[in-house]
Amino acid sequence: MSERVAVVGVSQVGYASAITDRTLEELIFEAASGALADARLAWSDLDAVVIGASDLVDGRVISSMVTAPPAGGYMKDLIAVASSAEHAFVLAYLRLASGFGHTALVAGWSKCSEAPIPLVEQLSLDPFYRRHVGMDGLVAAALQAAAYRDRYGLPEAAAARVVVKNRASGARNPHAERRQAVTANDVLVSPMVAWPLKALETPPLSDGACALVLARGERADTLRRPAARVRGVGWASETYWREPEDLVASRALAAAAERAYRMAGVRDPRREIAVAEVYDVTPYHELMAYEGLGFCGPGEGARFAGDGEVTVNPSGGLLCAHPFFASGLVRIAEACLQVTGRADGHQVASARRALAHGASGLAGQSHTVVVLEGEA
Amino acid sequence: MRRVAIVGVGQTEHRFRRDDVTYPELAREAVARALAHAGLEVRDLAAAVLALAPDALMGVAHAERWVADALGVAGKPFMRVNTGGSTGITTVHAAYFHVASGLFDCVLAAGADRVGESGDAQLVLNTMWDVLYERPFPLNAINMLALQAVRYMAKYGTTEYHMALAAVKNRRHALRNPHAHLRNEVTVEEVLASRVICWPIKLFDACPQSTGGCALVLCSEEVARRLPGPKAWIDGVGNCVETYFMGDRMGPAAEHDHADADALAEAIARAYRQAGIRDPRREIDVAELYAPFSNIELHAIEAAGLCDKGQAGRLLEKGEFHLGSRQPVNPSGGVLCANPIAVTAMVRVAEAALQVMGHAGERQVEGARTALATGIGGDHQFYGAAVLRGER
Amino acid sequence: MSDPVIEIEQHWDIHYRHAAGEMGSHFFRALREKRILGRRCPQCRRVLLPPRGFCDRCFVTTNEWVEVAPDGVLEAFTVVAQKFTGMPDPPYVVAYARLRNADTAMVNYLRGVDLSDVRAAAQRLAVGMPVRAVFTARPEGRMTDFWFEPAR
Numbered sequence: 001m002s003e004r005v006a007v008v009g010v011s012q013v014g015y016a017s018a019i020t021d022r023t024l025e026e027l028i029f030e031a032a033s034g035a036l037a038d039a040r041l042a043w044s045d046l047d048a049v050v051i052g053a054s055d056l057v058d059g060r061v062i063s064s065m066v067t068a069p070p071a072g073g074y075m076k077d078l079i080a081v082a083s084s085a086e087h088a089f090v091l092a093y094l095r096l097a098s099g100f101g102h103t104a105l106v107a108g109w110s111k112c113s114e115a116p117i118p119l120v121e122q123l124s125l126d127p128f129y130r131r132h133v134g135m136d137g138l139v140a141a142a143l144q145a146a147a148y149r150d151r152y153g154l155p156e157a158a159a160a161r162v163v164v165k166n167r168a169s170g171a172r173n174p175h176a177e178r179r180q181a182v183t184a185n186d187v188l189v190s191p192m193v194a195w196p197l198k199a200l201e202t203p204p205l206s207d208g209a210c211a212l213v214l215a216r217g218e219r220a221d222t223l224r225r226p227a228a229r230v231r232g233v234g235w236a237s238e239t240y241w242r243e244p245e246d247l248v249a250s251r252a253l254a255a256a257a258e259r260a261y262r263m264a265g266v267r268d269p270r271r272e273i274a275v276a277e278v279y280d281v282t283p284y285h286e287l288m289a290y291e292g293l294g295f296c297g298p299g300e301g302a303r304f305a306g307d308g309e310v311t312v313n314p315s316g317g318l319l320c321a322h323p324f325f326a327s328g329l330v331r332i333a334e335a336c337l338q339v340t341g342r343a344d345g346h347q348v349a350s351a352r353r354a355l356a357h358g359a360s361g362l363a364g365q366s367h368t369v370v371v372l373e374g375e376a
Numbered sequence: 377m378r379r380v381a382i383v384g385v386g387q388t389e390h391r392f393r394r395d396d397v398t399y400p401e402l403a404r405e406a407v408a409r410a411l412a413h414a415g416l417e418v419r420d421l422a423a424a425v426l427a428l429a430p431d432a433l434m435g436v437a438h439a440e441r442w443v444a445d446a447l448g449v450a451g452k453p454f455m456r457v458n459t460g461g462s463t464g465i466t467t468v469h470a471a472y473f474h475v476a477s478g479l480f481d482c483v484l485a486a487g488a489d490r491v492g493e494s495g496d497a498q499l500v501l502n503t504m505w506d507v508l509y510e511r512p513f514p515l516n517a518i519n520m521l522a523l524q525a526v527r528y529m530a531k532y533g534t535t536e537y538h539m540a541l542a543a544v545k546n547r548r549h550a551l552r553n554p555h556a557h558l559r560n561e562v563t564v565e566e567v568l569a570s571r572v573i574c575w576p577i578k579l580f581d582a583c584p585q586s587t588g589g590c591a592l593v594l595c596s597e598e599v600a601r602r603l604p605g606p607k608a609w610i611d612g613v614g615n616c617v618e619t620y621f622m623g624d625r626m627g628p629a630a631e632h633d634h635a636d637a638d639a640l641a642e643a644i645a646r647a648y649r650q651a652g653i654r655d656p657r658r659e660i661d662v663a664e665l666y667a668p669f670s671n672i673e674l675h676a677i678e679a680a681g682l683c684d685k686g687q688a689g690r691l692l693e694k695g696e697f698h699l700g701s702r703q704p705v706n707p708s709g710g711v712l713c714a715n716p717i718a719v720t721a722m723v724r725v726a727e728a729a730l731q732v733m734g735h736a737g738e739r740q741v742e743g744a745r746t747a748l749a750t751g752i753g754g755d756h757q758f759y760g761a762a763v764l765r766g767e768r
Numbered sequence: 769m770s771d772p773v774i775e776i777e778q779h780w781d782i783h784y785r786h787a788a789g790e791m792g793s794h795f796f797r798a799l800r801e802k803r804i805l806g807r808r809c810p811q812c813r814r815v816l817l818p819p820r821g822f823c824d825r826c827f828v829t830t831n832e833w834v835e836v837a838p839d840g841v842l843e844a845f846t847v848v849a850q851k852f853t854g855m856p857d858p859p860y861v862v863a864y865a866r867l868r869n870a871d872t873a874m875v876n877y878l879r880g881v882d883l884s885d886v887r888a889a890a891q892r893l894a895v896g897m898p899v900r901a902v903f904t905a906r907p908e909g910r911m912t913d914f915w916f917e918p919a920r
Binding site for chain 2: 056073080082091
């Protein structure tokens with residue numbers, strides 16, 4: 001696979017607990033036009049659009065109807081992906097890698113202030129066997145956290161350290177919703193919301209939109225430089241009916257990482273990846289991501305966290321901003337900013353290769369991993 | 377650019393309800409048939425794309441997560457597409473890119489829907505409209521296209537009689553299609569006398585609410601050539617999106633009129649261009665055109681370049697576009713005879729594939745080698761097209 | 769004879785609160801004053817109704833409020849004869865009308881038409897027919913504050 005595909009433009013609008021001065025459509029327009037401007041690409045020259053839209057989060061059936069035009073879709077080739085916004089990025093990549101067109105815009109968003117997110121999550125459970133349990137994303141994440149702690153006898157201070165790290169990073173990210181640092185003690189005394197998760201170990205539910213512009217081959221040279229070359233993509237979904245061990249060590253994450261690394265020629269991720277933006281819906285999920293991404297072995301997450309070889313979530317991660325359906329795409333955007341030296345205020349020095357990780361579905365049923373490399 | 381072929385086609389018999397299976401089981405039925413047709417097994421599939429439109433009709437949010445196992449995707453790359461009524465064909469496009477990119481050799485495009493089960497389809501579909509300015513009004517998937525019919529009739533002098541001709545033709549075709557939901561003929565008189573739903577759309581001008589599944593197996597040329605059965609080569613794909621507000625498609629400042637399907641014509645033109653089709657009136661042997669109402673088939677035929685704008689009704693009257701004529705449209709009976717929303721546009725591709733594979737049974741168009749399939753979604757907003765070719 | 773299949777009933781009741789944004793709020797406030805405002809695109813110069821913050825044909829932000837006249841032209845209509853769950857009792861007319869000074873048509877009810885015979889009513893309506901926007905006596909700042917009626 002040789003076709004060169006690179007990210008040449010990035011735009012983020014947000015993130016805040018409620019953005020009420022603009023409608024969802026207006027937010028999307030801002031992100032899409034911002035990404036085109038960032039890429040120095042005229043909208044009329046854009047070949048295709050892929051959006052990541054969730055009807056239930058948006059409160060509109062076929063929400064792509066009203067969201068396609070502000071994402072730049074008028075008279076363009078546009079496909080709406082509904083499983084996650086990072087899948088929209090993947091599909092745009094596949095389209096360009098197939099040789100169709102030279103540019104593509106990818107957009108994702110959520111206005112959590114407008115939707116009852118926990119209820120939307122509960123409704124993803126089948127009505128026959130599981131809906132009556134009333135599980136939502138928080139409860140599912142708590143189950144995973146509890147399983148991880150139980151498996152490895154993790155002290156709660158280890159999770160708190162991840163929160164402290166990410167909150168400190170978020171304070172330096174102009175787009176983060178939560179921009180105040182916290183101490184380990186702040187985390188430990190925050191109220192319990194779903195055992196073992198304390199309030200400060202859970203993400204906010206944010207409003208915001210994110211858009212990226214991809215370009216293929218020589219076309220990328222005429223647009224913003226340096227670009228972030230897509231070196232590897234991997235994605236996988238697990239069975240709906242999970243085994244307890246899957247809650248701790250996701251096979252889908254391992255499969256996604258393996259495919260992305262193989263494509264990117266990464267053999268030793270801990271040495272070869274400078275920055276990782278991972279899906280830290282809780283600090284335990286960040287620890288599990290270290291393991292699933294091969295930065296360390298099973299159960300070693302807490303020790304790795306202290307190592308500093310790979311800088312993880314310099315943006316502050318989900319714990320600082322979580323525009324729900326778009327959060328996986330935001331990880332990709334942040335990774336691109338890192339390898340092109342444009343992560344204002346939270347730039348990791350000499351970040352040449354970065355990884356972005358997104359997850360979707362209760363207890364992370366699906367995972368996506370993208371490896372990006374800065375081009376000179 | 378790698379060549380991609382459809383090597384397996386599967387669909388269920390579309391009905392109003394299927395109380396004997398859950399949604400994942402329904403999808404599984406179609407997948408099993410596609411694999412059997414291809415002579416492949418689940419483990420041969422490297423990735424999958426699911427066609428699933430409104431979640432609410434299924435009663436499960438993000439039902440792709442529930443149905444994943446039915447598609448055999450545990451551990452595999454898997455994503456879901458939703459572009460309303462055109463979902464089925466944009467899912468095929470997505471699967472096509474999976475293979476054409478060189479990353480996968482064998483990919484599944486599949487899905488199912490149970491429109492009848494939700495009970496309140498139009499209530500659900502009412503929430504597709506702009507929240508601030510259009511939701512307060514009872515717009516739905518039927519009257520949005522009645523509005524099209526009214527403009528089309530005013531622009532071209534077409535009448536309800538011409539619409540009825542499309543309904544009669546498709547019902548007759550469906551008699552030969554064991555998968556069709558509606559399999560009883562109607563006469564022009566019966567169509568014209570049928571109950572008005574949203575004028576001028578009457579009961580027999582309208583599609584049914586169907587429950588059914590569809591699946592296609594797509595392979596790279598290298599893998600396809602190793603399989604014994606016939607292939608349907610995807611020689612052209614095209615996609616185009618119209619503006620959302622229907623009112624923007626009315627009046628002197630409109631770029632395209634709601635009476636016409638110019639964005640559909642553009643999507644088809646893109647597919648034609650890739651496939652090297654220069655004269656569709658001579659080169660297209662059979663067309664499966666998405667049309668949930670009789671009036672829509674008229675301008676879909678025109679958008680496909682099979683006749684001039686406004687002429688489809690008059691040509692139908694002369695017997696054109698019927699099975700047995702030079703360029704049959706919807707030999708399967710089309711959407712008018714089966715509409716399992718999430719996969720209806722995939723069924724168009726499936727039927728087109730069966731035609732060029734020579735596997736279309738009693739509805740086979742003799743010698744069909746080049747076929748066009750289209751899908752329409754949203755308020756006449758999302759358009760997808762595919763040109764398929766068989767082997768001589 | 770096999771056991772009957774079990775059915776599970778489910779009812780979805782999801783409440784959303786959608787922000788109208790500054791622009792939308794301005795439009796609805798103007799409705800309270802019986803004024804209908806469109807937004808102009810600086811590039812194509814179209815006055816868009818309903819108003820929006822951007823023109824999707826030019827992909828630029830709109831920059832100007834333009835008050836539209838209450839008289840206009842019927843661009844499309846349908847007479848709804850069937851009852852749909854949660855929708856009004858039929859018959860009623862759903863119509864798109866293009867008001868003077870606006871370049872796009874907008875949806876609303878068309879009232880003041882005899883609908884006792886649906887098919888006959890449809891014959892009496894025509895694309896291009898003059899209509900006007902009529903306001904309720906006490907508008908509340910909603911799209912239902914006004915509707916269309918055939919103009920004399």
